[in-house]
Amino acid sequence: MNKFLLSFLTVLFISTIISAQGFKVKTTGIQTFNFEDKNGRNQASFFSATPLEDITGTGNAVSGSVSFDVADFAKTLKGRISVKVSSINTGIDLRNHHLQSSNWLYADKYPEISFEIVSINDVKQTADNRLEFKAKGNFSMHGVTKEVVADVDATYLDENDQTRKRAPGDLLGVRSKFNINLSDYDVDNALIGNKVAEKIEISINIVGSNK
Amino acid sequence: MNIKQKRTLIIAAIIIVALLIIWIAFGGHIFTRTQVLVEKKDELFPDMVQKEWVNKFIWGLDLSLVISVITIFIGSILFYLFRDKKRSAELS
Numbered sequence: 315m316n317k318f319l320l321s322f323l324t325v326l327f328i329s330t331i332i333s334a335q336g337f338k339v340k341t342t343g344i345q346t347f348n349f350e351d352k353n354g355r356n357q358a359s360f361f362s363a364t365p366l367e368d369i370t371g372t373g374n375a376v377s378g379s380v381s382f383d384v385a386d387f388a389k390t391l392k393g394r395i396s397v398k399v400s401s402i403n404t405g406i407d408l409r410n411h412h413l414q415s416s417n418w419l420y421a422d423k424y425p426e427i428s429f430e431i432v433s434i435n436d437v438k439q440t441a442d443n444r445l446e447f448k449a450k451g452n453f454s455m456h457g458v459t460k461e462v463v464a465d466v467d468a469t470y471l472d473e474n475d476q477t478r479k480r481a482p483g484d485l486l487g488v489r490s491k492f493n494i495n496l497s498d499y500d501v502d503n504a505l506i507g508n509k510v511a512e513k514i515e516i517s518i519n520i521v522g523s524n525k
Numbered sequence: 526m527n528i529k530q531k532r533t534l535i536i537a538a539i540i541i542v543a544l545l546i547i548w549i550a551f552g553g554h555i556f557t558r559t560q561v562l563v564e565k566k567d568e569l570f571p572d573m574v575q576k577e578w579v580n581k582f583i584w585g586l587d588l589s590l591v592i593s594v595i596t597i598f599i600g601s602i603l604f605y606l607f608r609d610k611k612r613s614a615e616l617s
Binding site: 476 | 554555556557558559560561562567568569570572573574576578
């Protein structure tokens with residue numbers, strides 16, 4: 315009976331370790347990371363390949379937060395990240411004006427573009443403090459919300475002398491990439507003569523602090 | 526075509542060719558821009574790249590075309606004004 319109990323507990327222990335995918339860092343417990351960076355270094359960008367010229371735009375007014383249990387990241391991650399449409403810059407003032415107008419993203423009516431995490435899967439631990447995974451979430455733009463799957467790479471840094479130069483507390487660096495179709499979000503790129511491709515690649519490079 | 530008309534034509538052609546050379550020298554971009562994107566690596570997260578807009582003027586084809594059209598327009602007016610009035614009267 316004791317042998318059976320021991321085997322059962324061993325299997326339970328091993329399966330718990332395997333299923334609990336998280337960061338192996340000094341910090342433990344549930345942590346909340348805020349991504350508001352007053353210096354505007356946090357960034358969401360988009361890329362559009364067009365027959366005339368490739369267009370890149372950046373948005374630096376990023377806000378939002380994520381929270382998770384450090385030891386069981388995969389099951390506990392939740393959060394929302396957003397970027398202000400008014401902060402998007404394409405390097406050409408006239409183009410920025412078009413982008414924010416009612417014909418396009420309609421910044422006055424829909425001031426934010428956001429991504430809310432629903433679930434994550436395909437988690438790979440690439441280092442003790444680093445995870446790669448696919449995040450399923452609700453992406454909202456131009457008043458339309460659709461489910462998208464983003465490739466995400468998250469790195470956890472315990473607070474040290476170097477991280478304190480950036481922000482107090484532990485830091486979480488997040489890189490993400492996913493594609494969207496403009497027509498899915500009722501953005502009519504035909505209005506500007508198909509200057510912008512239907513498929514847009516979105517990248518996110520953000521660093522959050524838990525203090 | 527008199528000497529003044531020839532001069533007008535040559536100057537207009539030189540301006541247009543110069544505009545094309547300037548456009549190519551600036552990298553052959555379609556649209557003129559006043560900012561360019563530079564990529565910077567993050568010190569704490571080396572795989573993370575931050576894109577930053579830096580003020581820099583890039584001459585585009587649009588600007589070359591606008592100045593070329595203005596040059597052709599002014600050149601045409603001058604070409605007309607410099608016509609040999611006596612000869613025109615004789616021909617008519």
